[in-house]
Amino acid sequence: MASSVNHTDSVGSVGIVTPQTFHFDEPLTLECNRTLPSFDLIVETYGTLNEDQSNAILICHALSGSHHAAGFHSAEDKKSGWWDNMIGPNKAIDTNRFFVVCVNNIGSCFGSTGPTTINPDRIADGDGDGEEGRAYGPDFPLVTIKDWVKTQAMLSDRLGIEVWHAIVGGSMGGMQALQWAVDYPERIKRCVVIACTPKLSAQNIAFNEVARQSILSDPDFKEGRYLQAGTYPRRGLILARMVGHITYLTDDAMKAKFGRDLKSGKFMYGYDVEFQVESYLRYQGERFSENFDANTYLLMTKALDYFDPTRDYPSYDYSSQDFSSQDCPSESLANSIGDSVKADSSEDELTATLAYSADIDSIEDSNYQELTALKAAFAHTQCQYLIVSFTTDWRFAPERSQEIVDALMATGKPVSYINVDAPHGHDSFLFDIPRYMGAVRGFLNAPFMADNQAKNNQQDSSHQKAGARS
Secondary structure (H helix, E strand, O other): OOOOOOHHHOOOOOOEOOOEEEEEOOOEEOOOOOEEOOEEEEEEEEOOOOOOOOOEEEEEOOOOOOOOOOOEOOOOOOOOOOOOOOEEOOOOEEOOOOEEEEEEOOOOOOOOOOOOOEOHHHHHOOOOOHHHHOEOHHHOOOOOHHHHHHHHHHHHHHHOOOOEOEEEEEOHHHHHHHHHHHHOHHHEOEEEEEOOOOOOOHHHHHHHHHHHHHHHOOHHHHHHOHHHHOOOOHHHHHHHHHHHHHHHOOHHHHHHHOOOOEOOOOOOOOOOOOEHHHHHHHHHHHHHHHHOOHHHHHHHHHHHHHOOOOOOOOOOOOOOOOOOOOOOHHHHHHHHHHHHHHOOOOHHHHHHHHHHHHHHHHHHHHHHHHHHHHHHHHOOOOOEEEEEEEOOOOOOOHHHHHHHHHHHHHOOOOEEEEEEOOOOHHHHHHOOOHHHHHHHHHHHHOOOHHHHHHHHHHHHHHHHHHHHHO
16 A cells, blocks of 8 residues: 655645646637637646636646646655646745646647547547547647647636736746737736747757657557557657657756766676666656657647747848848958958858858848847737746757847837756756746736836825825
8 A cells, every 4th residue: 555645744835636627618720720629628726816816827838747737636646746846835936825727738648638538529420449449649630839828718718817917837838928928918917938939949840850750650650540559659759758858958967967877887788778878868768658648749849849929920021121231240240251361262262251151141130030020929918027048958048038038128028037057958947946936936926017107106196186285
């Protein structure tokens, strides 16, 4: 018999929590132009909603996350929610003060409607043999960050929450928070975006494609119908997770944790596990493959690739604009390089130099257009922002967070930015780092700037009335 743990005595714990299922009968039209006839959302809540519904905070999960962000599911449960160090009594997101909601997104594999849940069309057709035979599998439509935010807004209506005190997310969760600010500007007061990016780089898309191909090329994938076939693409999912996990860590962290240490202390001259880092990656992959669904992994990585809050706000085409009269740093650099090599360079060398300069021009034009598009997307937003990055995160580097900050500042939006020194790479957003936690706590507890302005206006009005009476 498993030993029980008294979770009510755990410091800052929300204790034992029970997930709730919210069913939506109304059809949901997705960005891919397909429609779910109905869908379920699995949700956990912590804390108490106040009378005017003004203390609600929405937590958005990352790729492998779920609705279980804090607390425990039973007395025997030894593993707390994935953000338990952030959410709870007297923690950064204080459940003594706030009503916290975390929802498992559609397309996931933790209870909300997704590839592993039953496809109602197959029930109507009498298709399939048992629950596994009637699962959506590869027939589940591709979803986007925008689709998730749409379902979260529907959940908000069901909960009676008109305006969120804050929406908070790390990594892919931060993308959802940003999309909320763009799509529902009047329904969010504070937006907390952690370890995020305005869109994936080509390198990040490449990592996701390698992970997807690992799954798709597994013979047991069976074109996504492995549940019906009674197989499972375990090897492909293990490889996908190993690739992803490498990008979450830093070289220094891996060196400190594993170095070149050998598991048995000597070379075995074979292809089995020899180095400790190999053992660690295989363990992480094995564990992940036991708890995650392959079709879900494919969907989630595609949602990451598709994310771009500027898609509905096309930037101006600068290709035909004359920049010849403007001070252009890349042009100055090109002239400087050209002058220094023109006297004693061959024609081929000079051509290569000018091509390099043209590349710089192209990069600067692209960056300028991306900034312009972000400004257009953020122009109508109404919330305050906290942007958090981590110095060692190379998956979504601090420079990507700075792009968001630059666009917000250029449009006059209230934004706070902190780049936290942490050794954990992209995974830093999951760690209890005092400066990081303190920034989130301070931002959530600070008065809303519009509220301060209204209070100041009221005080000014009172002073004017008092002056008139005197």
